[in-house]
Amino acid sequence: MAERTILIVEDERNLRRVMAAWVEGEGFRTRTAEDAEEALAQFARHGADLVVTDHRLGGDRNGLDLMHALKAEHPDLPVIIVTAYGNVEHAVEAMKAGADHYLTKPVEEADLVALVRNLLNRSGHALPTQYPEQDYGIVGNSPPIRELLHTIELVAPAPSTVQITGESGTGKELVARALHTASPRSREPFVAVNCAALPGELIESELFGYEKGAFTGAHQARPGKFEEAGKGTLFLDEVGEMPLAMQVKLLRALQEREITRLGSHRALPVNARLVTATNRDLARDAEEGRFREDLYYRLNVIPLHLPPLRERMEDIPLLARHFLERFAHQLGRNPPVLTAEALSVLQAYPWPGNIRELENILERTVVMTQGDTMGSEDLPHELSRPPAASAKADFPTHHLPTIERQVVIDAMEKTNWNQSQAAVLLGISRKQLRTKMKNLGLLGSDGEEEPEGAPDPSAPS
Template sequence: MSVLITLADVEPAVRLNALLEADDVKTWLVSPLDDLPSEVRKARPEVIVFTGSLLDPQTLAIAREQMWGGAAVLGLADIGDPQLDQKLKTVGFADVLTKPVTPEALRQSVEELLERARITRETGLWGESDAVRQVLEAIRQMAPVSSTVLIEGESGTGKELVARAIHKMSPRRSKPFIAVNVGALPETLLESELFGHEKGSFTGAAERRIGRFELADGGTLFLDEIGEVPQSVQVKLLRVLEEREVTRVGGTQVIPVDVRVVAATNRPLRESVAMGGFRSDLFYRLNVLRIYLPPLRERREDIPLLVRRFVQEFAQQHGREFHGISAEAMRALANYAWPGNVRELRNLIESMVVLATGREIGIADIPAAIREGGAERLLPVPVGAILREESRAEGRELEFIVRSLVEVKLQLEELRRRVDEVRAERDAWAAQAGAGGAVAGPPTAVGALGAGIEPPGAMPTATVTITPGMTMAEIEKAAILAALRETKGNRRKAAEILEIGERTLYRKLKEYQVPEQFGE
């Protein structure tokens, strides 16, 4: 593992280099006069530390390039600015520290990135979300011990990857890793598959069979879909876990086994225990250490990283050259709920890499069911900023809010215009009445919106009184009621006055709980 350090700020660069060399970490120091992109290609580092010039176009270009399967990028900023930190992270920085930072703290940050890179390579679990970081940290802590581990998560989230990583990072790494999907085996064969059987122990047992526990001796046994194990086998499985010994079906010999069991389930075992489908004592025996793998929809910020990784992987595998994926296409992928989780995303990317006609995956290359989102549509995630440095936005939610504000503004302007017209007509009518002229009655606008001045003996007309603090809904309801009073309950004419459709008016009446016979 190696670390490339730029000499934009010499003092922290030299101090960090000395500490890392003392820890036997290979380092590359690159001065501002060197060809930085060339040095990165030669060094192929796991971590790049930019000690300054974070907003330099070349720095940003290299950070963005590392998002496609490259190094983790750490930056040292001259001043603390949360907005700048967020912008840098969206273009590829794994972390940003504010100067001054002690050499020891800087070394710790670099070593954490190196360790995360190592675990990521072991697991194949890519992501920068807090959820993924917690999983990687749990793997690092659990791998050295021999306690039983229970992994919970939906199908396609990578439970077997975690199990294999725990084995690879454990002292048992040189011993077998045996995986068995217990949910796919019928009850009649499951006991024999796990514990083995002797020749002639049942019909069809033509020879002795070594069970999975014996095959995994000294190593790790991964039991996938543990929640599907029948009750009859659960009792025997519990005994094996407690006694650390097995007896083959039809046999009498007790065989000691040294096996670490990692179990996985796609539904919470605690619920199965509560419903009586799973033994509580076996659950507690399995649930010594627990890892929860969140579904992809709960860590959607990782989708762009996964997409880039898969595009790179399958482009190399199938001999296709891609310049990347468009921001629009990436946004569509990030907006989808992915019920099949990472497995579904991976399979889709492979098909698009194979079938895409251009050198960049575009929105047209994405299947319509995923592009349109269907019933699984979620609120958009701001992935455009990751690709094109677009500003952070909440997609359709923001669009809806902006559109609503514009509509409210237009309604207020129209209402203000009509109020001004009413006031002008009212003043003209009042002046004419005060001068003793012949008047037929208040003008139409005054009658419709409420002039507040009525000729002696006249019937009161519909009025709308607007006071400070009224909500738009209250104003809208008042206008509808005034229109209904003006038309004596004729909804068609009221809709015409309000310049809305009759269906809209009916919906509004229902929404505001206006009696059906109002105004008649």
């Protein structure tokens, strides 16, 4: 693999040398320049796969001028702009002008290296191979997962805010916990908050806490999640669902590195590292006014993207074995062995619900399968439907009553709607099964006894 070349443009000599050493330590070749003119000359002679340039440079041109000159001829060239600490306005200006990302001074080694790899990877460049030392509970050996694990090891020691993106069910909280575990904060608390699950009027008190008497029902003071996290990690899941009014307050907390409880005037320092996650396109939301632009750039310091399961199908055998072993252990059994046909079915399905859907389906299948092997006939029928139908299946894996209903139906179908045998298969009493069936709409409202072996008239055809 040819070495990738990074052009570093910085008028401060020592910083220029240090940044070059960091990038070279990751396996890249570097070239350096102290101003825009020298950078253009270097690029003309030697080219580069990525450019890192300070916003402020000596001479007549600044970093944005350099970026415009380079991208005029090479529009796909990744460019990182380095701005002064805390100057979000320059970062926003740079991104709107066409920069691919930004860094603030003082530059962290981990942040620089992670962004360089991230942007080159996104551009389709082959990267120096890195083999992470730990998996942190993240199962997979595909190139995207190896790159993700390496990035976790790079950025975990830094204090920078990380934003994790990816579809629902890809394991964003697992990655947030991995960042915490791999960091020097691992002995401190990890506090997770689902922003989508909190009503707008409660999210401020949940994050910042409140004093006694701050509002009706506040009978005693309570610390918020920022305080609970202490010097650990605060994980804000579904941050894109946060109301705009609260976004303003979160931005102020991050800028000032302090929060104030409701009902108090005493500022408290913020020491936790912030990690956020979203399945929304926050860049587009920011453009369209649904998310504050300045907050977006505060949160998106280090972006981590989780690929959907359909883009890492080679990981399905490892994931399937992991889940089968876990669920079989919970049932006190040996894990069933997947047949080649069953594995083919799993790898042919598009997994709209991602890893969460795979996990739920394998849990259900382990419960229903009694033998030592698991064949394609043991898997739910929806896995064999055409992809379009599967993506719109009537079985939303995140809805627990629907999952339970499907498990009961599968048990009844396997036993020709014999309730006693189905109850044995499910490991519950016949009375418990009938109660479940009534609650799930699988028995008549009067709960009449069904003749053994006769199909339930309310069962789906």
